[in-house]
Structures are given as structure tokens and as C-alpha cells.
Amino acid sequence: MALIVAHCRPGFETECAAELEAMAQAWDTELTTEIPALGGLVFGRGNVRALAEQMDVKLLVFTRQWFLALEEVELDPKNRVDGILKALGRSSGAALFIESSDSEPGRELQALCRSITAPLEQALKKAGMLREGDASQKGSDQRLHVLFLDGSHALVGYAPIARSHSEPMGIRRLRMPKDAPSRSTLKLEEALQEFIPRDQWPHRLKPRMRAVDLGACPGGWTYQMVQLGIHVTAVDHGQIDPRLMATGQVEHRALDGFLFKPERRVDWLLCDMVEKPMRVAQLLAKWLQNNWCREAIINLKLPMKKRFEELERCLDTIEKPMLDRNISFELQVKHLYYDREEVTLHIRVLGQG
Missing domain, CATH: 3.40.50.150 (Vaccinia Virus protein VP39)
Incomplete structure (x- = not known):
């Protein structure tokens, strides 16, 4: 069920999809895009594993962040951690991003993202799937991603650290300087x-x-x-x-x-x-x-x-x-x-x- 997941600003899903399709065409690779109702996301289906070998967020305009989703998993609200571990299979990484979309429904999931971070990190480390700072281990060049679609459904996968954004959802959150003359x-x-x-x-x-x-x-x-x-x-x-x-x-x-x-x-x-x-x-x-x-x-x-x-x-x-x-x-x-x-x-x- 692998698919490319791309984060974008809500309202710019059409541009994000067009950009991904143009990229795939330039690389002579099959890709069809889908815009989910959640907002702020675009899904790409087709020869996505080949695309994931080349995609670089720095070369994309409307895509803030991306990852290769391996599976959409239905989670038991009483034990989401085990469901995520099972869906990740043998995947491992040097870091973990737990995300939602940058939309109104997505922002309502941020509290869930924060609450599950510590127990999921602990479980991944115990399973040998999260090896922070260990460049000698398998998966050290990639990051694990969990994207909550709602309280009981998530997409799980990974992205290469060097070719994806360094911040969750591709968002740099900055503090407004007190003495700056405008928000620009x-x-x-x-x-x-x-x-x-x-x-x-x-x-x-x-x-x-x-x-x-x-x-x-x-x-x-x-x-x-x-x-x-x-x-x-x-x-x-x-x-x-x-x-x-x-x-x-x-x-x-x-x-x-x-x-x-x-x-x-x-x-x-x-x-x-x-x-x-x-x-x-x-x-x-x-x-x-x-x-x-x-x-x-x-x-x-x-x-x-x-x-x-x-x-x-x-x-x-x-x-x-x-x-x-x-x-x-x-x-x-x-x-x-x-x-x-x-x-x-x-x-x-x-x-x-």
C-alpha cells in the first residue's frame, strides 16, 4: 500500500499535486495524486518507491515535508503504540517525527501527537528500531514518520533525513522579535x-x-x-x-x-x-x-x-x-x-x- 505523503499549506493542495506529477513525469515515473479531505496533504500513488529514491524536499516548492508511507493502520485507542510498531515492521531510523496535517482537523490532533511521543520513542528504542545518533546502524540515514489522520488511524513510514525537511511537517516555528516593525x-x-x-x-x-x-x-x-x-x-x-x-x-x-x-x-x-x-x-x-x-x-x-x-x-x-x-x-x-x-x-x- 506504499504511497508518497506530502505536506503543504492548506489551500495549496492542487499546486502541490501538480508539482509532484510534473516531477514524476520528468523522471519518467508513474504517479497519480489524491487530495484527501483532511486538508494540507497530498497522497501520491504509483511507482512511489522509485520516486522515494530521488525525491528531495529542497527541489520542491509547495511540498513542505514528505515521507514514504508503508501502511495505513487502524489503531486501538487503548494501545496505539503496539499498532504503530507492528505497522513499521522491520523499519528503523535515527529519529522519529509524529505529525498531523497543518489544517484545522489536523491541529486538533496535536495534543495526541505530543502525548504519544515519549511512550512510542521508548518502545521503538526497546525494539531496536530507533537508534538516535548511531551512524553505524542500519536505518541511521532515515527518519521514522507517524502521521495521524484521526484518533484511530495513522500512516506510518520513513523518509531519508538528507532529502526531507529537518522539522516535523516541514514547519520552522519562529518567535516574533519584540522590536521588529512588522510580522513580515x-x-x-x-x-x-x-x-x-x-x-x-x-x-x-x-x-x-x-x-x-x-x-x-x-x-x-x-x-x-x-x-x-x-x-x-x-x-x-x-x-x-x-x-x-x-x-x-x-x-x-x-x-x-x-x-x-x-x-x-x-x-x-x-x-x-x-x-x-x-x-x-x-x-x-x-x-x-x-x-x-x-x-x-x-x-x-x-x-x-x-x-x-x-x-x-x-x-x-x-x-x-x-x-x-x-x-x-x-x-x-x-x-x-x-x-x-x-x-x-x-x-x-x-x-x-
């Missing part, structure tokens, strides 16, 4: 954690670098750069939070972000403007073609219909000029937890090929 700051904080490996921060996000933040006001994204010691040119006709201006790291330019041109190449371009996604994609393409920045993080506000298709068009607008000019780059796109109707894109220019 969490979007950039999550993007930095998602896209930039922590061991590379010292040379890619180091103090005294220079950034441009287009559509900056009131300064949620500028705030994150300031916290890292980076100097920011904040471009917006609105008002920047006075506390950011008081740091001496921010220069406010009351200009249209689409018309602004930097005086010299900057380390980072940021853009969270509420605009049509194609217009923002064309703006980023202009910055890249003119060699105005080394790295960029932007948000693309997707339309209500044909989101997947519109995103494909935007990515082609950004990538094609770079490929035509033989410029090497790294591109990552993700529908992050703190995004809503937008997706976040990161691009890093590596040099002329």
Missing part, C-alpha cells in the same frame, strides 16, 4: 534559515555587507539585515521604523523600487513588494543581468488561479537570461510556513560559466 520579518528569517546553510553565514551574511531592500517600509526585512550587522538601503515612499534609522545602518531612499538603481554592486537584494509576480520577476531579472547584486531573496505574490503555471512563467523569466549569458547560479524556491499567497525565491550568482 519572520518571512525573511525563515528564508535565511531555509536557504543559507548555517556554516556559510559567516561569509555570506557578514557584518558591513551591503543590501538593498525594495519596498522596505516599515522595515520588517531590513530589520533582519540590521540584526546581522549589514548596511541597508531601504527603498520605499513610506516611513521606515525610527528604531532602524537610529542604528546608523540604514539609508532611506524615498523612491519607486522599480526605478531604483544601485550606485555599485551590492551583496544582497531583498524585495517583498505587493505587485504582480511577473513584474517582480522581470525586476529581479534586470538586477541579475546588470550584475547589481550577488544574492537575492524576493517574494512572488501568486494569483488565486493557475498558481503553478504562473510560477513556472516567472522562473523562466528569471532563468532564461542567465542561461543565455552562460552565468552560473543557484536558485531555490519555497512556499514557506510564514508565506501566505506568495512563494519565496532565493538566487545566488556564482559567476560566468
